[in-house]
Amino acid sequence: MLRIDQATYDAIVTHAKKDHPDEACGVVAGPEGSDRPERFIPMVNAARSPTFYEFDPIDLLHLYKEMDARDEEPVVVYHSHTATEAYPSRTDIGLASEPNAHYVLVSTREHGNSAGPVEFRSYRIIDGEVTEEEVSVVDEARSQA
Amino acid sequence: MAIEVRIPTILRTYTGGEKAVTGEGDTLSQVIDHLEDNHPGIKDRLIEAKDGQSDLRRFVNVYVNDEDVRFTGGLGTSVTDGDQVVVLPAVAGGCGLSRAQLQTLWASTANV
Numbered sequence: 001m002l003r004i005d006q007a008t009y010d011a012i013v014t015h016a017k018k019d020h021p022d023e024a025c026g027v028v029a030g031p032e033g034s035d036r037p038e039r040f041i042p043m044v045n046a047a048r049s050p051t052f053y054e055f056d057p058i059d060l061l062h063l064y065k066e067m068d069a070r071d072e073e074p075v076v077v078y079h080s081h082t083a084t085e086a087y088p089s090r091t092d093i094g095l096a097s098e099p100n101a102h103y104v105l106v107s108t109r110e111h112g113n114s115a116g117p118v119e120f121r122s123y124r125i126i127d128g129e130v131t132e133e134e135v136s137v138v139d140e141a142r143s144q145a
Numbered sequence: 146m147a148i149e150v151r152i153p154t155i156l157r158t159y160t161g162g163e164k165a166v167t168g169e170g171d172t173l174s175q176v177i178d179h180l181e182d183n184h185p186g187i188k189d190r191l192i193e194a195k196d197g198q199s200d201l202r203r204f205v206n207v208y209v210n211d212e213d214v215r216f217t218g219g220l221g222t223s224v225t226d227g228d229q230v231v232v233l234p235a236v237a238g239g240c241g242l243s244r245a246q247l248q249t250l251w252a253s254t255a256n257v
Contacts, residue, residue, distance in 0.1 A: 021251070023239055043236075050247055052239035057206045057213050060233055065211075073154075074236075081240045083250035089241035095204055097155045097234035109254055 001134045002102040002122040004028070004037050004076070009137050011040045013118055016080035016106040019045065020113050023053040024106075028076035029067050037075040037102070045079075052091070053079050076122075078104035085109075086119035088130050096125035102133070148176055148224050151231040159187040168230060173209065174199070174220040176230060191232065192220070204235040 008028055016024045025045050028037035041063065046056035055063070067073060077098055081089075086105035088096070096103060107119040124131045148168040152160050160166050166183070168176040181188035193202050199220060201207060207214045208231040214222045224230065240247075 021247075025236070027236075047237075047239070049239065051242055051244060052237070054235055054237035057215075057233075057235070060206060060236060061208050061211060061213075061231060064231075064233055077236060079238060083247045083254070084240045084242065089239065091241040092238035095235065095237050097153070097204075097236070099155060109250070 001136055002037075002076070002104070003035075003136045003138060005138050005140060008037060008040050009120065011042075012076075012078050012104065013106060013120065015042045016078075016108050016118065017111070017113050017115075019080065020108040021050045021082045022048055023050060023080050023082060025053040025055065025077075025079040027063070027074040027078070027101075029070075029072040030075035032071050032073045035075060039072065050082050074098055074101050076104050077101045078106065080106045080108055082108050082112075086121040088123055088125060093125055093128055093130060099126045104135075147226060149229045150176065150180060151229065153233055155234060156187060156190055156232065159184040159190075168224075171223060171225075172220065173207065173214055173222045173224060173230065176224055177220070204237060206233045206235060207231070208233070 015026060023045055026042040029039040029041060030036040043055045043059060045053040047054045086107035088103060088105060103123045103125050105121050110116060120135060122133050122135045124133060149165050150168040151165050152163060157163065169179045170176040177188055177191055191202060191205050192199050201219060209222050209224055210228055
């Protein structure tokens with residue numbers, strides 16, 4: 001199960017709506033081994049595309065070095081689909097390379113940039129196997145020491 | 146002495162869980178061959194044959210001292226003692242459709 005606080009959930013949805021019709025992407029980092037998504041980090045989609053996303057290679061390096069320095073890992077890796085359901089595509093599955101992460105998919109196909117509900121779903125993707133999991137949105141962000 | 150090679154989570158099955166291993170060589174290519182000697186199987190995850198030549202896989206990023214090796218000579222990038230090599234898989238994906246397929250889907254969605 002993915003447990004995520006309301007503010008982080010909202011931030012992911014806002015990012016997806018803002019970047020529609022391009023795919024939006026980012027991570028939520030958390031202390032290594034904690035499974036707590038605490039630090040929302042929106043990333044630029046270097047592909048700037050409605051059909052593909054990719055973190056810029058230099059942004060990627062900075063992100064991982066920063067997480068490393070803070071003993072964090074990517075607890076959530078999120079991206080949006082802008083015309084299809086919030087389910088990992090073959091491309092998503094083939095390129096998934098964080099076996100410990102929750103892969104969050106948001107679909108903006110219903111309302112695009114406008115207000116309105118989105119599909120927000122979470123998966124584990126390990127060795128090409130997709131397992132959907134429950135998403136539990138909690139009210140309070142856990143304050144970080 | 147030697148070169149530090151940072152290994153991403155997904156490839157740590159080859160390094161017994163180690164986040165960093167020691168490499169040797171004068172070029173990135175040699176460092177990867179040396180890695181393969183100690184951690185068999187890892188090279189194939191980094192390199193593929195393209196037009197009869199070896200090249201880094203499209204969705205694997207390698208950095209030497211924070212520089213993306215795609216801009217410093219790829220596998221031929223020189224390395225020396227004390228350098229750091231970082232391997233990071235691309236974080237990438239996407240719906241996998243063509244733009245034409247997208248347009249059709251958007252056109253069929255009333256609220257957009």
